[in-house]
Structure formats: C-alpha cells, structure tokens
Amino acid sequence: MSLRDNIRDFFHGAAYGQYERELRLRAAELNDLFLLLCYMEVVGLPNPATLYLLDIYPYLLEQFHLWHKRMGMDKSPLGSLPCC
Amino acid sequence: MRALIEKKVLFFGGKGGVGKTTSASAMALAASKAGKRVLLVSTDPAHSTSDIFERAIGPEPVALLPNLHGLEIDGDYESKRYVTEVKERIRNIFGHHIQKEASKQIDLAASMPGAEEMALFDRIGGLVRGEDDRFDLIIFDTAPTGHTLRLIRMPELMEAWIRALSRSRQAMLGIEQDDKTDPVMLSLSGRLDHLREFRARLLSPRVCAFILVLVAERLPIEETARAIDQLDDAGVTIGGLVINRVLPETSPDPFLRSRHEQELVYLDEIDRRFKSRARVRVPQLPSDVHGVPTLERLAELLLTEKALSS
Numbered sequence: 168m169s170l171r172d173n174i175r176d177f178f179h180g181a182a183y184g185q186y187e188r189e190l191r192l193r194a195a196e197l198n199d200l201f202l203l204l205c206y207m208e209v210v211g212l213p214n215p216a217t218l219y220l221l222d223i224y225p226y227l228l229e230q231f232h233l234w235h236k237r238m239g240m241d242k243s244p245l246g247s248l249p250c251c
Numbered sequence: 252m253r254a255l256i257e258k259k260v261l262f263f264g265g266k267g268g269v270g271k272t273t274s275a276s277a278m279a280l281a282a283s284k285a286g287k288r289v290l291l292v293s294t295d296p297a298h299s300t301s302d303i304f305e306r307a308i309g310p311e312p313v314a315l316l317p318n319l320h321g322l323e324i325d326g327d328y329e330s331k332r333y334v335t336e337v338k339e340r341i342r343n344i345f346g347h348h349i350q351k352e353a354s355k356q357i358d359l360a361a362s363m364p365g366a367e368e369m370a371l372f373d374r375i376g377g378l379v380r381g382e383d384d385r386f387d388l389i390i391f392d393t394a395p396t397g398h399t400l401r402l403i404r405m406p407e408l409m410e411a412w413i414r415a416l417s418r419s420r421q422a423m424l425g426i427e428q429d430d431k432t433d434p435v436m437l438s439l440s441g442r443l444d445h446l447r448e449f450r451a452r453l454l455s456p457r458v459c460a461f462i463l464v465l466v467a468e469r470l471p472i473e474e475t476a477r478a479i480d481q482l483d484d485a486g487v488t489i490g491g492l493v494i495n496r497v498l499p500e501t502s503p504d505p506f507l508r509s510r511h512e513q514e515l516v517y518l519d520e521i522d523r524r525f526k527s528r529a530r531v532r533v534p535q536l537p538s539d540v541h542g543v544p545t546l547e548r549l550a551e552l553l554l555t556e557k558a559l560s561s
Contacts, residue, residue: 217365221357226435
C-alpha cells in the first residue's frame with residue numbers, strides 16, 4: 168500500500184467512520200425488530216404468520232446467535248430457542 | 252343459479268344444519284353433469300360429504316362420480332404435510348447442524364395453537380389459486396358462517412402481516428446488502444405473491460361467488476343478513492340464496508298447513524329483505540337426502556329456472 172492510499176483511507180475513515188457506526192447500529196436494531204416479529208410466540212405474543220415463516224427459520228438461526236452475543240449473553244436466553 | 256357453474260370457485264355457507272352440504276353436493280353434481288370437472292371440498296371439521304355420497308373421502312381428492320371428485324380437508328393432515336414439505340426444502344440448502352436446530356423449531360411452531368387452522372387456510376388458498384389443474388370448478392362446503400367469514404378475511408390480514416415483515420427486512424437490507432438475493436426476502440415475497448393472487452381470485456366476480464343457504468326461520472334469516480353485510484364489506488360476490496326445505500303449499504294435514512302458514516311469513520320476509528339477490532326455493536323432500544339418486548333430483552331443482560323466484 169502506497170502512502171497515497173494510506174492518506175486516502177485515513178481521510179475516508181475520519182469523514183465517514185462516525186456515519187458507518189450509526190448505520191451499523193441502525194441495521195442491528197432493525198434486524199432485532201425483524202427477529203422479534205418472526206419469533207413473537209417465543210416471547211408469548213401470538214403470531215398469525217408462524218407457519219409461513221418456517222422456511223426462513225434456518226436463516227434466522229445465525230442472526231439469533233449474533234443477537235444474543237451482541238446483547239452480552241454467551242448462551243441463548245430462551246429455552247425454546249436453543250442456540251449455544 | 253345456472254350461471255354459477257361457469258365460475259371457478261363457489262363457496263356454500265350458512266347456519267349449521269340448514270343444508271349446506273346437501274346444496275353444495277347437489278350443485279357439484281349438477282355442474283359435473285354439465286361437463287365441468289368438479290372438486291367438492293368440505294372444510295367443516297365435522298365432515299358429512301362422505302355420508303351423502305355413502306363412501307369414504309379423505310384429505311386427498313377421491314373420484315366419486317364421472318367428472319366429480321371429493322376432498323375433506325383435515326387440519327392435522329395439512330399441517331403435517333406442510334411441515335414435511337418445509338423440512339424437505341431446507342434439507343438441500345443447509346448443513347446438518349443447522350438442519351437439526353431448525354427442525355426443532357419447526358416442530359415447535361407447528362404444534363402452536365392456530366397452526367392447523369393456518370395450514371387449512373394455506374390449502375384452501377392453493378385450491379382457490381387453481382393449483383390443481385385437474386379441475387374446472389371447485390365447490391367449498393364450508394363450516395358454519397362465522398368461521399368461514401374469518402377465513403375469507405384471512406388473506407387480507409396475512410398479506411398485511413407479511414408485508415410488514417418484508418418492509419422491516421427491507422429496511423435493514425437497504426443498509427447492509429442487496430435485497431434481490433436475500434433468501435428471507437425471496438421467501439417473503441413469494442408468500443406475498445401467493446396471498447395477493449388468492450385475494451384477487453376471491454374478490455373477482457368472474458372467478459368466485461358465495462352462496463348462502465338458509466331455511467325460512469327467524470335465526471337463519473338474521474344470520475344470512477349479517478353474512479351478506481360482511482361479505483359485501485369484504486368485497487366478495489354473492490351468487491345467490493338457496494332457501495332450503497320449503498314446505499309444500501297444499502297439504503291435507505292441519506299441522507303441516509299451519510307450519511306452512513308460519514313459513515309464508517318468513518318467505519315473504521326473505522323476498523322483501525333479499526330482493527336484489529338471486530333466490531332458489533328448494534322444497535322439503537319426502538325423504539332424507541343421501542345417496543346419489545335423491546341428490547340428482549335436488550341438482551335438477553337447483554338448476555331449473557322455474558325454481559328461481561325473483
């Protein structure tokens with residue numbers, strides 16, 4: 168990497184780093200909301216679409232894992248949703 | 252009522268015990284005789300189609316007569332089948348570990364209250380969308396009114412729900428990645444397309460009509476009036492009214508004569524309150540309707556223009 172690239176990256180980070188952090192936080196929040204909507208019955212809310220969400224459960228497993236890690240929990244806090 | 256057999260989907264509804272199954276079966280028979288390939292579907296958990304045709308009918312279409320198949324939808328069977336299908340689908344996409352975990356969740360979700368009703372709804376949706384191309388006309392013999400009206404409203408509710416979910420997903424993907432390739436998004440949009448098509452066909456006057464069956468008595472009249480309001484509200488076409496078990500006009504028996512006079516009051520009320528709807532009066536038959544011969548007589552009655560009083 169040349170000095171020119173380093174300088175460019177430095178300014179890029181200085182200018183956009185803050186926004187990127189914000190965006191990542193926002194994305195994570197939206198993702199949590201989506202997870203909640205999909206797993207409503209796990210927290211005791213009736214979900215009319217449960218059956219239609221079965222196909223996407225496997226995709227959500229990974230996101231669920233990321234969620235409980237992000238929330239500072241090493242293991243899944245929900246008995247009905249085993250993770251690690 | 253003859254025009255009705257040109258539609259793709261007919262629902263027969265009404266209060267319990269007024270003769271929905273008999274009317275639906277007679278209509279199915281009439282349509283099959285007119286050359287349509289008909290599937291008669293019972294959605295009432297207390298199936299009685301098999302009693303009328305005097306043979307066992309299961310959760311898969313069974314040939315009853317030439318051009319006529321019967322099907323008794325079973326919530327438990329449908330939810331099991333649905334779950335098996337989903338598991339089959341994920342088998343090819345995911346590794347063993349995820350599959351095992353997901354399987355646990357899928358079984359749990361499928362045992363939730365409402366899952367059977369939901370699977371039933373999905374099956375009805377598939378039939379209404381014309382998934383099974385062996386049939387020209389699908390006739391639903393439904394459970395009593397309240398239950399059915401809920402079912403008719405369901406595509407709209409589910410559509411709103413799934414749309415909310417895909418919006419939420421889209422908002423997130425908009426930030427992180429492309430939503431054209433996201434499998435979750437694809438699955439949700441597929442669902443949404445199906446629900447839209449289901450609703451569009453349900454509301455199309457060319458495709459679908461609802462026939463209300465009643466007898467000339469106080470409570471069925473009130474329930475019919477309510478059902479008409481709700482169906483109008485939902486935008487479903489009302490094909491007409493079948494007024495079942497009308498007593499013969501002249502009878503030497505004083506008891507029957509007095510019953511008939513009472514009935515005339517209600518028949519007048521029906522004519523007055525539902526004058527804008529097509530109506531067919533089906534007379535009380537001397538014996539119970541079961542077996543094909545009696546049903547044939549009823550089928551003729553349903554389709555002859557003479558029976559039409561408007």
